[in-house]
Amino acid sequence: IDVESAAAVAFRFDNGMLPWLARAGVPAIAMHTLGPPKTMQRDVHYDDVVAEVVGHLADRAEAATRAGVEPTQLALDPGIGFGKRLEDNLALLRHLDRLVALGHPVLVGTSRKAFLGRITGRPVDERLMGTAASVAIAIAKGARLVRVHDPAELRDVIAVADAIANGVSSG
Secondary structure, three states, rough: HHHHHHHHOOOOOOOHHHHHHHHHHHOOEEEEEOOOOOOOOOOOOOOHHHHHHHHHHHHHHHHHOOOOHHHHHHHHHHHHOOOHHHHHHHHHOOHHHHHHHHOOOEEEEOOOOEEEEHOOOOOOHHHHHHHHHHHHHHHHOOOOOOOOOHHHHHHHHHHHHHHHHHOOOOO
């Protein structure tokens, strides 16, 4: 499996990934998904999506640490839209603070996602405001990193949400 695919599934499918990350000392993101993109949306079911995603990412963070990856190298991503139903994505955003409590920076990528279209009825190219709302909530819930398609348009949303959630530094 290639490095990009292995990284996208929280380092589960390449036994060499974690030792390589430890040696390289580069930042890495462990993202939750039910499997590779071709199959991740088949038979999606969780008993408790928040507990399962947080538990999985806690296990992956622990495996990374055991392999020698420094905790400061690792960010966690709940994988919004990757093997998740609408209600799963909403629950993960609503309870993002439980993932933040693991102590690693949390990355959230909601930009233009299908779940926003299901809520708003808007096509992918008209989801900027839905993206803005989900990004603001993610930041308020503790996300330190966000992935967006429209950084210029969302810069103010991110700055204001961060200032409200985390305080404005003088400067």
